[in-house]
Amino acid sequence: MKKYWKRILACMLAAGMAASLGASCSSPSTASGTDGSSTPDAAPAEKESYHFTIYRSGAWPTYPADGGEGYQIMKDAMKAYGLPNIDWEVVAIGGTEYYDKLNVLAASDSMPDAMNVDMVTLTSFADQGLIIPLEDKLDQLPAIKDLMRPAEVDAVTYNGHLYAFPVGYLEGAINGPNTNGLIIRQDWLDKVGKDVPTTIDEMYEVMKAFKEQDPDGNGQDDTFGYLGVDSTVFDVIFGAYGIQPQFWMETPDGLRMGSTLEGTKDALATLQKWYAEGLIDPDIFTTDASLKDQKFANSKGGIYEGSGFTGSSVQPETAALLAATPTAKVAPIGSIKGPNGDFGAQESAPGYGNIRAISSSCEDVDVLIQLLNWSVDDSENGGFYLCSIGVEGEDFTLSEDGSKIIQTSTYDEIYAKGLGNPVRFLQVVDRRWVEDDAVKCFEAFQDSYRENKYWGTTPAMLDYPDTCTKLFQEYLAKIVMGSLPVDAWEDYVDEFYSMGGDQIEKEVNEAYQALQ
Amino acid sequence: MKVKKGVGERLFEMVNAFILAVLSLVMLYPFWHELCLSFSSATEATRGGVFLLPREFTMQAYQLVTKNAFIWTSYANSIYTAVLTTGIGVLLTAMLAYGLSKKQVAGHRFLSFAVVFCMIFNGGLIPTYLTVKGLNLIDNLWALILMAIVTPYNTIIVKNFFSAMPSELEEAAFIDGAGPLRIFFQIIMPLSKAVLATVGLWIAVASWNNFMGPLIYMNSRENFTLPLYIRQVIDGQMLARTTGEGAQSAVESVIGATIIISVAPILCVYPFLQKYFVKGVMIGSVKG
16 A cells, blocks of 8 residues: 555656756756757758758847748749749847857857857857858859958958958948947027037037027026937047047057057046036936937937937937927037047947858858848849848839939838848848938048957957956046046056956957958 | 724824835836837837826827737747646646655655755756757747746745645545545645645746746747747837837837737736735745
8 A cells, every 4th residue: 555655656756857857957858859840951962952040130020930921032033043942041139138049059059050240259159160261252242242341351350261241331421331420409509609510629619508508498407518328438529539448549569448548538538527517418327328319309418429310300319309399400520620630430340240150060151152142132133122121112112323212111011021131141231211311411420430450359358358348438437427537547547457458458469460 | 992093103104105105106107107108109209208198199109019910929929838837837846746745755865855956056058958959849839838847946845835734634535545646636736725826826927027048949930938029129129220220110119018018918917816926925934
């Protein structure tokens, strides 16, 4: 009798244990699922069809799981193009968690065939041999090769090899890489009788007028000169002093981090003075992007850290501004010159932050490259438009000279169809769809930026993750807000070098030399 | 008999009520804010500020969100996963715990050790991923279910509850001719409703809120669960804003509408489950 008890209990226990093991430990559990779905098995050479898994960093929640009708449209075009047997699957995840997922896949030998990478991931994957050098493959991409900027090709070159494809750019300032800059309220300028500032001194005068002369006319002292976000580095202001604090800059002693160079101190002194006089939004270091937009839309500030898109009246922040203040007008600030005539904002990250690597586990690299080339080919049956903006005649029309794209579907609709950004296997920047007002802003921002001499990541940067960015941002906030004197910048430089900065600087210079 | 309250006591009650009212307003406002945002027009939502009522009332954001079938797919996936995880989880946790509560079972000490061991050490993300991959469960909702059904912590809670149950109950049932299975299902389980409901609730909430699991193990849109999908909607709106593609939609109100749609069912069910949450807190504490 007692034995019977034991047996039954042991059975119950075993069932529970098996589940518990499966849940908590890594030992293979009893159940062997045969209902799996992914990973088609690899056929020998001369395949009848090729299947590629492509990981895209970006959130397009309306993109259909099976590729939607866009999949068939693309298949048909590829068939006519001469690539009948290529098949693909796109996995798109937005935000930083994309890299969480990618790292798990890399560690467990389940890499996708092609994927978006950032510079940190690129260097670590390249070191581990997870992605392949691509310099020999550039010639197989005639549709995009000449549209890439040589500087960007260099920027994604690591240890002498090209480990990713940057983006291409169509001609014209509108399609340039630098999209961010300062936007100013033209209507406020008119009211206080000033022009768009071009120097630090003029900018000071304009902001002072914005602060003191009640440009919104509500009778209250509630306006500021400058609106930004908590992560701001005031790149335009630093640029006027010949510095980009978080860029590697060329000096007679080799590359140095901008924030350790003398000009930084002058810029900090200026910013501290502006902040003390109430010209900069006092809450700037606790303001996120949507709060910044709110302040802009509610006419709290006259100069706004925006992008070229802010110039467009349908962009959310601008539309909200216009709804509240129909007379509002915005204009770009081209460049702000400092005491020595220096200027220049931060240039955008290489490849517009959108670079693509190919996994070393990809079996048919050359076929994959054919797919990539098709996706940026704008000749007949090429995928250029399908993979960026949809079907001609259905989703957009081209102006007669081809210089403008008139969209008839929203981006959400294009994604829902299975076309556009999710299947943009390579990117060629094409902003012909942007409205004329925004075009003006883009053009103003294009020729006023400073280059980062080294975009890569070195091992010491990974060992000291806070040294290059966070440390400076802390000191910046404290000094600008006046809780530390400007001289504290010297402490910052000491701390930078003691927190691994010397090692990082050495490695960056070595890597830079190797590139030259 | 009515005891007259002193001035001090009344004052205390008034202050108390006031503080609690302020507290509940503080808790309720963020939800109200999202609700108002979701019903406000695009431009008004971007302007932000304090909302007492939606401004320029519109259903546009809801039309945009519900037009997309994936929100319902991920809804269904979340419900499917939560229900199965909870059902199977409660049953298996109870079975394991019942066994562990019987000291006479062979290997009892080792098995108890194994459960506690798993509570302190686990395989880690990569080995777990490899296991799931080996089982061919990548991009399959069962990966999420199997991984969440039995956790050592829940098992120990339930085991302690079973251990505290008088053995006379089982002996009486045994004398009346009930076998172990019958005792388990007809005596033990019904008497343990409180602890099982609590554990069930924990499992359900953990499953409903699970973000990392679906992120790592699910690939296809068809298998996204609600937290992952919402995150994609929010990221998508942010992305659209920076790439100038948000022109046609309302960033803030779409985010608001998505959040409201996803919390609404929980909000409806919660009042009926709340007492179990309270009970959950009491489990393990000394009872009078």
